[in-house]
Amino acid sequence: MAPMLEVRDLAKTYEMDGKPLEVLKDVSLSLDEGDLVALVGKSGSGKSTFLHVVGTLDSPTAGRVFFGGVDLFSRSESELARFRNDTVGFVFQSHHLLPEFTALENVMMPALIRRASRSATESRARELLKAVGLGDRLPHRPTELSGGEQQRVAIARALVLRPNLLLADEPTGNLDEATGEEVFQVLLELNRTENISAIVVTHSERLSARMPRRMRLAGGRLVGEA
Amino acid sequence: MTSDLATHPSTALGMSGQHGNVSPTAPAPGDSARAPRLPAPRFSRLAALFIDLALLLLLPGVSLAVFAKPMARLAPNPFSGDALPPARWFFLLLSIPLAFQVAQWILFAATGRTFGAAIVGIGWERPDGRRPGILRALVSRSLPILIFGSALTLLEPNSRAIWVRAGLALVVIGVLLLDALGILLRRRSMRDVASGLFAYARDLDKPRAFEAPRFSGRASAISMLGVLGALAVSSLVYVLFSHFNIESTSIDVPSVAAGVSIPLSLVIVGALAAFAARRFVVGELALTALLTGLLAYEAMLTKVVAVPALQAFEVAGFLDWSLYALSAYFGIILCLILGSALGFMVASDRGADASTKFERLVARRHLRLKLAHWLELAVIATLLPIVIYGVFIWPVRTVWRLMKGRRGAKPLPPTVFMALLTIVGVMFGVTSLNVVLGVMGGFERDLKQKILGTNAHGVVHRSIGDFDEWKKVEAKVRSVPGIKAVSPFILAEVMITTNDEVAGSVIKGIDPDSATSVTDIRKYIGKDEGSLTYLAHPELIPSDDDLPQGVLGGGTSTSGGSGKILPPPQPTTPKPVLPGIILGREMALQLHVWVGDQVTVMNPIGDLGPTGPVPRSQVFRVAAIFVSGMYEYDSKYAYITIPAAQKFFRMGQAVTGLEVRCDNPDEARPLMRQVRETLGGFPYETKDWGQMNENLFSALRLERVVMAILLSFQVLIASICVIATLVMLVVEKRKEVATLKAMGAREGSIMKLFVLEGLIIGGIGAFYGSAAGFLFCELIKKFGVGLDPQVYYITRLPVVIQPASFVAVAGIAMLLVFVATLYPARRGGSISPAEGFREE
Ligand SMILES: Nc1ncnc2c1ncn2[C@@H]1O[C@H](COP(=O)(O)OP(=O)(O)OP(=O)(O)O)[C@@H](O)[C@H]1O
């Protein structure tokens, strides 16, 4: 059976002042359902770029990304939008919470985009926020939350629709050890119970060591299991 | 970790690089940047396509216009006497554009190009090899031809005009030569063009991620056929409605239904096209518009020159006609674009998605709107007494509150402030439009009332012969249901004189008893200004009994050649009984007469004497003065009794016609038609009050339309503010758009969101504007704005509050705002996540 996610010969080149900057050169990867991958690499090695391309937020310069056998970048914009909504959960390195909305509403947003009913969504969002330790911060806006709190809201938001694939960019980067551990436990738990696959970028050796698969990005290539 | 599939076809994705170039072969990954590839075709293929289709369509028309005349001289007009058989003549005409085209091809072949590329190559590139852009290219290519063509249609077809036409044709040929020169000077090789063309043809309609297909054949076919279909549907609707014969009094139901069906079906067509392409199909619609426009234009051009009947357009009303055509054309485009925008916003790959739930939520939050504010708004609007507070004080305080920021957090972004300003702009526009339309509607209503007061609701005439049998006709007319009263009348133009004044007048013989049931004449006679009863009983008229002789003497002396009717002064009778006459106040003032005074009525075409017509005159005594409030009536009209008029004009028993009053004046038109039918048509003719005063009402309506258009500019400017606000908003929310898209919001959904934001802004403005306009109108009504009655002939500014007009104004404002939102919303929708996140 074909893998759930397959990345083939992916290359991404940015043009800076007319000079090409090859961030990703030849990245291939396949991921099955329930796989949990740690992605490590030096700052600027292209981890975030990789996640963006896999999540169809950016287009590759060359190469393909298949999901469930479908060549993603041959699809129309609105099909990709649906793919992101149904299948992918993002945790961005800089959170990207919507400033006009409360923590609860931010978490509910993907479901609202899907046009799910508010009431059903709300209970799920409350649950998730409680799970990441923010049960009492529901009506707060992002500006009224600390960086770590924002990050946890972002994690709850990524999980609200039970995605098949979680793309998390340093989800514990701003958290102290104890809280980071808690969030990490939530991830592991979800991976176990709901069979969510995830690619998690992390700088923490301690956390990556506990993940079943590890990859390192260096020189624009994935250099095996770290 | 490498893929288990060893090989796969070329990795070419047919997808964009940074510049949207289409590379026929994809370079191997890794060395993409340095790999030598075909230089990107540096021209806008679409522009080229448009231009050349335009040329292909225009040239026949243009050449036909140029050569039709000399041709016709060569071979006489096929529509009349024909030296050449029509078919030959037609082919001859066809050969001209063909020759034109072939000449063009030869031109390009001579410069070393193949035909296909030559057609596309025309006019899109400047000698320095830089791309002129679609607009520039279009303008530079089509403008001379369009101007030329338009000039042609305006020319009168005479011999000198042919030279002008020939000159203009030279201009066009000159443009073509210049193009050829430009292409000659161009250094780029032919192969670039060809390869670019092939790549383009191959990629048509191929879906690409992040970059929607540039051109959808399906969508353009739908829109093109749809436009024709809409026209077909409208005629179908017309036939259907005429068939079912729905009765209506004031509107022509089939025409209106057909008229409404066109924009509706065009909107649907636009939506279908967007659905087919899952895109906001601007390019395809532009193509459709261009082609249909050119077709129509060419049809017009050709016909204007070739068909004598249509040459009337050249002489009379051509401007009007072309203005109508132009606005209809823009209407078609607008409807298509509106439909396409709606379709795109609704089309998702799961089918239709018309929900705006989450978009509303985000839009409201962007604009910092809360339910509480809406409730506040609603309460204020419904309670009239505090509308003043609501319109003038509350917004100021709300703005103030909002500007200071909420919960001590940071102040509002500038876009919210702009949004508020825009609301005020829309509000002013809507307010003034409403007030002005209310006042003008008031004038119209006033006029209508006055016309209905002095005039009957309808008249019955006899087109030939004397109307002797009017008593029988009167009975018949009275029997028609819906007719309230009938009264005979006599109408003639006379001069009324006193000792030293003279005035032209329309004298009307009436039957004092029945006339009051047909017109409001009784109401117009003031308390101390005589009475209608004096008309029938002139002996009751109070007069200065001391001076009957003197006045009478004066009266007779003015009348010069005294007629036979004039009763000779009888010194034995102290007070001769003169027939009574009722004058309008303006005329009475002009003649310096009052109730009881005498005037002389002269019929300029009286008797035929040996030296031509001899005026006939008679002395009347003023029985009453009336004030209808219409200057035209008060200065012109005079009333006498029917017998007096019959005697004076020597009409025997005949009258001019019958005046009719209906139960409902708005039903007058169909009712009068019915009366005519009852009378058996010819020689009887009927007119209703609208027809009798056609000019007046159409002038008023025109004035109203012009005012509405002028004031709409204010709303237009406000909707430009909407554009500015939304553009800023889009820039401000780039990152959030990216976030929403990352969470799976569609492009159409984002567009919906910004459209909604614009509509909220416009909606609040329109709402406030309507409320303020209503308030203003009420105030004008209540307290009144005095007018100089000498100038306006009414004492107070009339105002009428018509809900329909308020709704229409708000609707127009919303429509304009909606159109204004499209561009920024489209921009907002097309922000890609990668772009949006790049900001930081
Ligand atoms: N839009 C862009 N335009 C040009 N260069 C870019 C763009 N986005 C990223 N880069 C460059 O690509 C490289 C990789 O960036 P990326 O954000 O993927 O790194 P990263 O591995 O996530 O680093 P970090 O661990 O610091 O988050 C960087 O050198 C960056 O400057």
Ligand SMILES: [Mg+2]
């Ligand atoms: Mg990063």
